[in-house]
Every structure is written in C-alpha cells, then in structure tokens.
Amino acid sequence: MPTSTPERDIDLESPIGGIPLVHQTLPRWAPHATLATAVLAGLALVGAGIGIGLAAVLVVLLYGVAIYSWSRPIEGARKAKDRVVTTAVMATFLLALLPLVSVIVTVISRGAARFDIEFFTHSMQGVVGAGGGAYHAIIGTLIITGLAALISVPIGMLTAIYLVEYGRGKLARAITFFVDVMTGIPSIVAGLFAFALFALFFGPGVRLGIMGAIALSVLMIPVVVRSTEEMLKLVPNELREAAYALAVPKWRMIIKVVLPTALAGIATGVTLAIARIIGETAPLLITLGITTGTNFNPFDGRMATLPVFSYYEYVNPGIPPEPSLERAWTAALVLIIIVMVLNLAARLISRLFAPKTRS
Amino acid sequence: MAKRIEVKDLDIYYDKFLAVQGVSMTIEPRSVTALIGPSGCGKSTFLRSLNRMHELVPHARVEGTVVMDDQDLYGPNVDPVGVRRQIGMVFQRPNPFPTMSIYDNVAAGLRLNNARISKSDLDALVERSLRAANLWSEVKDRLNKPGSGLSGGQQQRLCIARAIAVQPDVLLMDEPCSALDPISTQAIEDLINELKTEYTIVIVTHNMQQAARVSDTTGFFNLQGVGQPGQLVEIDDTTKIFSTPSNQATEDYISGRFG
Amino acid sequence: MPATEQPVRPRTKVRQRPGDRIFAGLSTGAGVLILTVLGGVAAFLLIEAWPAIIAPADEIPGGEGLVLYIWPLLFGTLLSAFFALLIAAPLAVSIALFITHYAPRRLSQALGYMIDLLAAIPSIIYGLWGFFVLAPATLGPTTWLTEYLGFIPLFEGPPSATGRTMLVAVMVLAVMILPIISAVVREAFRQTPRLHEEAALAIGATRWEMLRMAVLPFGRSAIIGASMLGLGRALGETMAVAIVLSVSGGVTFNLISSGNPSTIAANIALKFPESTGLDINALIASGLVLFAVTLGVNMLARTIINRRREFSGAN
CATH class of the missing domain: 1.10.3720.10 (MetI-like)
Known part of the structure; x- marks a missing residue:
C-alpha cells in the first residue's frame, strides 16, 4: 500500500462493481435493425388506421423499449441507459423539426393559390x-x-x-x-x-x-x-x-x-x-x-x-x-x-x- | 491488480493519415514506463490509444493489437468504456470537475461504477484514494470545497486520486507535470514512485531528467522526417537508454543535440 | 474568443483632434440615446397610462377598476408563458446536446441553422399555422385527455370544439421560444472544456454519464438564463396567441376548454384598433405592466448569463 501512515484499517479487498473489460456488446447493426423493425411496425399501425402522429410517437417508444431490453441483459444497465438517452435526444431533435417542416409545407400549399401576378x-x-x-x-x-x-x-x-x-x-x-x-x-x-x-x-x-x-x-x-x-x-x-x-x-x-x-x-x-x-x-x-x-x-x-x-x-x-x-x-x-x-x-x-x- | 500490456505492430491513423507506425512493446506490471521523444512524434497519440481515448477524434482508428490480460483491447466485444475503467488516465493540465467538491471529484468514478455503494464504503474509498495520492492531510478538512480552489499541484494529485479511486490496473500519464512548478513536480514524482508498487504506469514526458528519475523502462519515439509517421525507435532499461543507447538518434536526442 | 473579450489597448495621451472629438461624441451620444429610449418607453407608457390609473373604477372596461381589468390578462400571460417554458426548456437542452455532442461534427452547424430558422418565421405565420393546422390536430388528443386524465384540473375540459385552446397557444409559444433557448445553451455546451469531457471519459463514463458529469453542470447557469430569456419572449408574444386563442376572460387553469383567459399582449392587439378614449389608456396601462414584467425577467436572465460568462472566463 502506498499510504504512508494509515490511521485506520480499510478493507482493501472490498470489490467495487464495474464494467468488465470484455463483455458482450450489441452488434453494430443492432440500432438500425431495431429502428427498421419499429418503423415497419409503425407503418403497419398507420395501415391499420392509426394517425401518423400517434404512430410516430409509438415508433419512438417502441424503439426505446426494444433497444433497452435488448441491451440491458447483454451490455448492462449503464450502457442500456446511454442508448435510451441517445434515442431520446435524437427524437427531440426530429420533434423540433416537425413544426418547421409543417409550417413551411402549410404556407406553401395554401399560399400557392394566389401566388400570381395580380397579387x-x-x-x-x-x-x-x-x-x-x-x-x-x-x-x-x-x-x-x-x-x-x-x-x-x-x-x-x-x-x-x-x-x-x-x-x-x-x-x-x-x-x-x-x-x-x-x-x-x-x-x-x-x-x-x-x-x-x-x-x-x-x-x-x-x-x-x-x-x-x-x-x-x-x-x-x-x-x-x-x-x-x-x-x-x-x-x-x-x-x-x-x-x-x-x-x-x-x-x-x-x-x-x-x-x-x-x-x-x-x-x-x-x-x-x-x-x-x-x-x-x-x-x-x-x-x-x-x-x-x-x-x-x-x-x-x-x-x-x-x-x-x-x-x-x-x-x-x-x-x-x-x-x-x-x-x-x-x-x-x-x-x-x-x-x-x-x-x-x-x-x-x-x-x-x-x-x-x-x- | 497491475497488469502487463503487450503492444504488437500498432499503427494509428487519423482518417487516412498514418500518425504512428509499427509500435511493438511490452509494458511490465508494477513498473514505470516513460515515453520520450520530440514534439509531434506520436507518443501522446500512442498513449491515448492504450485506453482508446484517441477514438474521440472522428475517424481515428488503429491496426495491430494491444493485449492486456490475454485480451486484445481492440478485439470484438470490447467496450471502450470498460477499457477506460481499467486503464486510468491523468492529463497534461489538471482537470478536476469545477462544479464538484473535492470529495465528489474522487467519488465520481465510484458512483458511476456502483450506484448502490454505501456512504461509509464511499467515504473509506475516497479517503484511501486521497491518501494514496498523498493529498489526504492537505484536504481532509475541506472535502466539500470545490476542487478548483486547490493549487495546480494539488489539483493534479486530486486528478490522480480520482483516477485511482476506481482501482484501475494501469495508469496512463500524459505529461502530468508540464503545467506545474518544480516543487509540485517533485511531489508528483514521489507519488509515481509510491504508486508503482501497485499499478502499471506509463508516462509521457518532455523532460528527460524526469524520465530518468521516475522510470524503469524508457521508450524513445521519433519521426523519420516531416510528414512521416512517428515510430518507436528503441525501448530498454532506463539506465541503459540514458547511458549506452543502441541507436544513434536516441543518443543525439538525450544528449540534447535535437528535439 | 476570450482573448478578444477585453482588448488590451494602450491608453495614449494624444491631443484631441476635432475629428476625434466629434466622432467620440457621436458614438457616445448614440449609446446614451439607447438608454434614453429605454427610459422613454417607460415614461411615455406611464404618461399615456396615467388617465386610466386615476380614472374611477366604473369607467374602466369591465367596470371593476384597472387592477381587476389587468389581473386576468396577467394571469393568462403568466400561465401560457410558464407552460410554454415547461415544454420548451427540456427540449431545447436536448436539442443543444444533440447539435453539440451527438450530431456528426460536419453537420452540426447546418443543423444549428435549421433550428435558428424556427426563430426566423414571423409570429403571424405561427398564428395562422396554429389556427389552421395545430388546433384541429389537438381535437382528438384533448378528448382523450379529458376522458382519462380529467381529474387533473389542467385537463378538466370539456374540450373545445375548435381546438383554439390554451394548450395550443402554449404549444405554439413553446415552438417559438425553443430556438432562442437552444441557441444560448448550445453556445455554452460548445464551450465546455474538452479536458473536463476527457476527464469524465477517462474514468470510464459512458457518453450520457460524461454529459451529466461535465457538460450539463458547466452549462447550468446558461440553461437557467436562457430559459428566462425564453420566458420573457413568451410573455410578450402577441400575434400567435391573438390568433390561436379563443378568449372568454376569466381565470382558470383548464388548458383544453373553450373558456380561456387572454394574455396582455394578445388583448392589446385584438382590442386596440377598435378602441378610443379611456379604453386606449387602459390598454396602455396593461402594456406598462407587461413591460415591467418582461423587463424584470430579462434583467434577471442577463444577470445570470453574464455571471456565468465571468465565471468561465480564461481561468
């Protein structure tokens, strides 16, 4: 022990939990495959008559749950959480683009009718x-x-x-x-x-x-x-x-x-x-x-x-x-x-x- | 705890640019290995490749193997996060988390690795790490003060305490004294001497006297020319490198003829 | 660019030339003019609001005095801004994280522009969009909310049949303040010292743990300050609310019914063109209250942001 004058004994052998050096990781294609499955499921739902907005929310939730429950037993809780956060962060970005796209599409489609010389x-x-x-x-x-x-x-x-x-x-x-x-x-x-x-x-x-x-x-x-x-x-x-x-x-x-x-x-x-x-x-x-x-x-x-x-x-x-x-x-x-x-x-x-x- | 690392034919690329070429070396457990060489020769890049920190640069990649404990660190299924957990690192400039107290800085890694650790265990581990970093007596009365209030040398020892708190097998040090004054440098060098009884230590340094003082083995990195990749020229016992190096470039460098 | 923050310039004692004096005078004058304008805004609003302040209660619209006239409006203003912030702030932080730490570095600037474009769209367009697109789209969800979460006062219902509810106003406001918050937070996250990020990774943190350990604490006061800025913007937003919200006065926390309190700004925009006499003075008095509230919020926000700037300087 490098400590010079220990004032009291500390249990040096107490193991601390950690990530083992080698453990199973999800294959590289795991997120893509999960996403593709989730999107397919979403499309099926849309086909079954559910609104597109609701279906999109369900796709994101489905993806998050799927990637978590796939990753958790294999990669451990911390890595699984990391994957869920990544999903959430990307989803919010797409969510923010939604109004932008919607506004622009709406204005163009409704405004085009009178976009003429007389105007x-x-x-x-x-x-x-x-x-x-x-x-x-x-x-x-x-x-x-x-x-x-x-x-x-x-x-x-x-x-x-x-x-x-x-x-x-x-x-x-x-x-x-x-x-x-x-x-x-x-x-x-x-x-x-x-x-x-x-x-x-x-x-x-x-x-x-x-x-x-x-x-x-x-x-x-x-x-x-x-x-x-x-x-x-x-x-x-x-x-x-x-x-x-x-x-x-x-x-x-x-x-x-x-x-x-x-x-x-x-x-x-x-x-x-x-x-x-x-x-x-x-x-x-x-x-x-x-x-x-x-x-x-x-x-x-x-x-x-x-x-x-x-x-x-x-x-x-x-x-x-x-x-x-x-x-x-x-x-x-x-x-x-x-x-x-x-x-x-x-x-x-x-x-x-x-x-x-x-x- | 300390482990041996064997590096074999390691090439390190940034995108298409080959930064370090063909490095093979064995890093012995419970010893200090110093890496010296002129600026830009790739010794820091090499060091960071040992715990996969260089991957933070986009498009950085390696070829070859780094084997620790019969496991290739670049093998399939190896998690860089796990690698960094077992191979700790101390940086050029002290970098305690400014928003955390001294205690929380040391406890940061422990909390990550074990969310359910009890308060008393945590206290004991923090104290042990700070003692091991020769910092306990200086900070025991102000554990809840921010780490940024310490002097540069104390901050660097705090960073060492933070790194060893998670009980790594190997400790990488990237010019740990370059931002410190001579007295603080002395304290860190003493600490390195104590730590090597328990850890495998690899240190990059610009200071040849430092390499001679603290290390058992010294590796000399050099560039063949401008735009050429860095290479490991020679690695041997420190005493031998500094007395009778087998390579002319090494002798020129340590005798101060260039670099 | 901390180096350019405080240019070190030698203070030379030169004889003042006429050209120098005029130019220095002009530029100082312009600066003082700005302060005067800000003071003038307060002064002229006060002058024009004064008749309403001293008028007897029964002459104020509503007949119950100025305080009771403004209070429901102020309530609506605070309610809509608060909930807009509640939605926008976490999203903005998440978007800032995405742009600075998740997106491929080459794309990150372009993605930042796209979010900035959200801020460039005029508020009247958000109003029309909210009225024609967003409001109808909320009809289904609000019915669902009343049915299953109706025990929460916010979703008590009955749901509005047009969708022109406080909820839609809140959502439109959230979209409008999102880019402002996100831009400030993004700048702070980008300045997180690389050393702190590496320190976290070197003790074996995953990306999310690194963000929580190094990036989020570093940006904390920027997040608070930026949220206040967003709050200030939401408090003063006029046209979008004026168009989207169907107003009936009254103070209620019910977000999805057709009876909504108006906001100060929207009320002014809706009433002003048709008002005369004391009605105008009363509207200006409400504007004065809005000015005071936003001024306070903005001053607080700037103080918080500036303190962080000193904190994280070159040391």
Missing part, C-alpha cells in the same frame, strides 16, 4: 371578394422596413463603435446590459411606445408610417448593436496598433481600418436584423393600421404592410371567406420567402466576404 401588381382598392393583391402592402413593408433600417443602422453601429473603441467604466457596462435587456422588449410594447410618443403630440387617432418605423427601430437597434459589437471585437488589435503606428488619428483608424475589416460581418448582422423585424405584426397593427390603397408617404396617414395585411385578411374575411383567406396565406408565403431569402443572403455575405483573420 404583386394590384392593391385592394375597391376589391370585394376575389382578386386584388398585396401591392400596397409590399410597398408599405419595404418603406417601413427601409425607414427602420435607416434609423437603426447608424445608431446601432455608432453605439457598437462606442462600446468597443471608446467605452469604459459604468456607462459602457450599463449600455451593454440594457442593450441585451432591450432585445427582450415585447414587440407590442415597442408599438405602444411609438403610439404613446405620437399620441402625446398629435392626439390618440394618429396613424403614420413613421410611427411604425420608430417602433420597429426599438426592436432592431439592439440586434444591430449586438452583431456589430461582436464583429468589431473580432478585428485583431494588431491592425489597430499598426494604424496608430502610422500616426493615424483614432477616428480615421476606425473608419479606414476597423469598419472595413468588419464590414461583411456587420452586413450579415444588419441583414439578419431586417429579417427579424420585417415580419413584425403587432407594433404595426397599432401604429399604422391598414388601408386598401397604396400610400407612398410614411408621414401622412395609414399604410398597409404585409403582416398586417395577412392578419386582417384572416380576421375580417368577406363572404365567402375563401378569397380573403387565400390572400392571407399568400401574404404569409411572400413574407416567409422574404425572410428565408434574407437569412440565406446573410449566410452568403458572411461566407463570401468574411475577413480572413480567423481561419
């Missing part, structure tokens, strides 16, 4: 029943989102620059903290804020495009700050010092060295921020309302936007309701396409133009 070229001016389109709402969404970006991007970027290049001490810490907190503001509260702000000056009946843009900015600014901040932090300090060594003033260093290096990342962040707010409904519902005609002026009266258009087509359908509901789904489809394209664009930007500093 993109006509407003709802004077339309009763079938026909009409979301031209006015698309224009409105573009104007409002553009305005929101116009407000948010400079403020957000400057704040990020402050945090990374200038900020020290309490103020910087407070801003960082509250920017994070701001990302959690409910969108409806942002809408109420814009409404309250304008109602104070113009009375409670006011509905303007710019109100919606301000509400969206409250939601967008923190996202821009966070993503820009992350990107600026990735700019290596050597670059800053190299610029200082050339006797460049700090502000020119930031504009000429730091920002260009981080530009791709910032563009990605801004694109994702736009994707996040372009589908916002609640704040626009209470600040813009809805119209049937096209309004290009965000400082004068109500404007239609895609999400709100979709909502009202659903909530106030005509008689019969089908044409309205079809328009609602097509608006949703257009919205989802825009969001997906923006997300894709963001990934592309970051992949194509990423600075070669981190690989």
